[in-house]
């Protein structure tokens with residue numbers, strides 16, 4: 100953490116004034132609620148003279164989970180310390196927080212904290228607010244909820260995806276779904292922005308309802324000879340010392356384990372771990388797989404025995420009944436299928452940009468080095484027809500016979516152990532309809548037109564209403580994280596469509612600026628909770644989340660908000676079951692003991708901070724039982740086998756239709772490569788927008804969370820990555836501010852000119868804070884200004900890494916944009 104940055108006190112005083120002036124509430128915001136000054140940090144090494152140390156955690160969705168020891172003095176958090184339990188062993192390691200979590204004080208005491216309930220007074224999105232009392236806020240929420248149910252029915256209520264509070268046992272739900280369920284339910288969503296495509300297609304390939312996770316990195320570090328990180332960047336996306344940043348480094352320590360990274364970017368994982376970097380053009384992995392598979396088949400390197408026994412659809416001898424000849428994967432590879440094209444390395448090279456010789460060498464290495472673990476991240480599947488891409492990578496694991504054995508893997512993401520623990524009970528949702536997580540903007544505009552076969556509506560044949568009441572809790576999708584920010588803004592701003600929007604957050608985000616009612620939540624340091632580990636491999640744990648300090652300003656935990664609203668809706672008793680928030684934390688501790696008899700009592704847990712579970716299996720080897728006995732332990736696919744040719748998708752393809760279809764909008768039974776809209780092949784012929792833009796998940800933030808913290812912004816400034824050749828073509832130098840644009844929007848951002856990204860590709864790290872200029876151009880570097888809402892064919896999900904755009908030097912940039920100071924209140 101840089102010692103030279105403004106002290107927290109200095110920047111907060113300045114920015115508070117600025118914030119209150121812009122937010123329109125004026126002095127009232129400062130005066131009315133009692134401003135809490137951000138406390139100064141004690142000198143390094145100084146121990147607070149009096150006070151206590153309390154266990155808390157960072158609860159954002161980076162996919163890891165870090166305990167934080169908060170030193171509290173006079174009711175203020177004065178220092179954040181990391182875990183001091185555990186050791187340096189693989190399964191007992193200390194769970195040291197990354198720099199984001201270590202900087203938690205800047206989030207707790209941030210000038211952007213929402214201090215009182217705010218009611219919109221101007222037009223939606225205009226940024227004019229009036230402070231109101233909690234009583235008024237609860238009455239307004241309850242009135243709008245009652246009106247929506249009476250007028251449109253419960254299907255008109257929608258809680259958006261939000262990952263700001265992820266998997267804390269109580270605050271994850273916050274109580275909102277339980278409240279809605281008690282009142283007749285709400286429209287649900289399925290899938291998520293993280294792994295929407297792989298999470299849906301896996302049912303057809305492996306028979307699993309979610310992604311088919313692979314072996315753990317602990318297993319890879321112990322048993323693999325080759326580890327392929329395929330669009331997987333654990334050094335940046337799993338930065339907790341408890342998570343895969345540590346275990347993948349552990350794997351790297353083994354000199355007899357080779358690590359290959361497949362990524363258009365030379366990511367931090369490539370730089371820290373890889374023996375070899377292979378760079379395909381974004382969205383072309385299914386072609387790279389086909390080229391490699393062609394080499395394996397023609398050189399007879401594939402595991403025919405495994406394919407015969409465990410898979411369906413690899414060759415013509417193993418096809419479901421009734422499917423015409425030429426539809427197996429092998430026929431596709433050998434040019435004996437519909438397209439009559441051999442998937443030679445030369446063919447794959449033309450599409451992917453990977454040299455032919457590299458494809459051949461990589462195929463041979465993968466087929467002959469055993470066991471090998473291919474772990475795909477979620478970058479490859481966040482593309483147009485990402486479903487086929489994910490299934491193609493799965494297929495390589497089967498062709499090499501690596502599924503279900505130590506050191507091998509399924510081709511999915513690295514596995515983990517998650518013990519059964521107790522969650523705050525949401526109850527059952529009486530509304531049967533659900534939409535894709537990505538379909539909510541469409542459901543606002545044209546809900547009643549949305550159907551099962553054209554829009555992926557589930558539970559009913561079609562929706563009965565559009566979304567009229569929307570709650571965003573711990574999310575920033577209204578203005579930043581969903582595709583096509585400009586279209587989203589237009590839809591969300593239309594007060595005649597969705598009639599009421601409430602945002603519950605602890606920072607004044609761009610999404611909050613689009614609400615009718617903004618409710619100030621606490622941070623994790625101001626409430627009780629129990630907090631589980633997440634993607635932490637075979638080391639699972641639970642962290643005590645103690646209320647370290649009283650809620651700041653006039654904030655309240657979401658549970659307390661829901662309780663008050665439940666009271667007004669006549670369901671308080673059913674909602675609380677007589678428990679306070681702390682009461683629920685104690686109750687869940689007691690329930691957890693029933694599952695895990697050695698789980699500590701509440702007071703012991705407060706002292707101990709972190710409870711570690713033993714994984715009964717030792718190391719996670721996915722689909723072990725299936726491998727051992729596929730007859731006794733079949734998969735839940737129609738054939739009971741891995742369906743490289745999916746018979747269900749074969750049928751689905753005949754009945755599903757597409758609205759405004761674009762190239763690549765196809766459901767195929769085989770995981771074939773398709774040239775898609777705004778894909779690598781189109782880029783070559785598109786003179787207006789020749790560059791592919793992706794938006795990698797970035798170490799300075801978790802999405803937009805932590806993106807308004809001065810230290811984080813200084814340590815990890817927002818920069819687009821661009822190849823030196825593309826920059827030279829455009830007269831762009833390292834550090835210049837560039838304009839990135841397409842027909843959907845425009846952003847400016849400083850550029851890092853580098854050979855660490857392949858030519859033709861630009862990456863704008865996703866999740867920056869929006870900074871609109873007068874003409875609507877964003878100067879914060881929000882990549883979703885450029886992305887599309889066009890859904891993927893099967894999951895109706897987010898192709899947010901599929902974008903074509905153009906870049907030039909930026910001009911007319913307003914003064915002061917992108918400074919390492921928070922800017923809450925800037926126009927949305």
Ligand SMILES: Nc1nc2c(c(=O)[nH]1)N[C@H]1C(S)=C(S)[C@@H](COP(=O)(O)OP(=O)(O)OC[C@H]3O[C@@H](n4cnc5c(=O)[nH]c(N)nc54)[C@H](O)[C@@H]3O)O[C@H]1N2
Pocket residue numbers: 160260261262263264292293294481572573574575576579580581603604605606608620621622623794795796801802803804865866882883886899900
């Ligand atoms: N272009 C592009 N877009 C993407 C992605 C991409 O790769 N490319 N990735 C997608 C993915 S995988 C995801 S998961 C989504 C994430 O999208 P979001 O879930 O919207 O993630 P954040 O932007 O971090 O928003 C979380 C919000 O929660 C708030 N928050 C934090 N703590 C608390 C709390 O204790 N209480 C409350 N009430 N709020 C809190 C934060 O202040 C923040 O505003 O973005 C998606 N968007």
Ligand SMILES: Nc1nc2c(c(=O)[nH]1)N[C@H]1C(S)=C(S)[C@@H](COP(=O)(O)OP(=O)(O)OC[C@H]3O[C@@H](n4cnc5c(=O)[nH]c(N)nc54)[C@H](O)[C@@H]3O)O[C@H]1N2
Pocket residue numbers: 160161162262292293294329330331332335336337338361362363364366379380381382383384476477478479481482793794795796797798799800801802866900
């Ligand atoms: N620091 C930090 N950590 C995070 C998050 C964060 O915002 N910040 N977000 C968290 C969340 S919610 C999620 S879902 C995960 C996201 O985890 P991922 O989805 O795995 O992360 P991405 O950065 O989108 O993609 C991983 C890598 O894939 C590459 N990639 C993009 N397109 C392609 C492609 O077509 N082919 C190939 N082979 N590679 C491609 C990217 O360059 C990137 O290095 O990370 C989590 N961890």
Ligand SMILES: [Mo]
Pocket residue numbers: 160262292293294
């Ligand atoms: Mo995610």
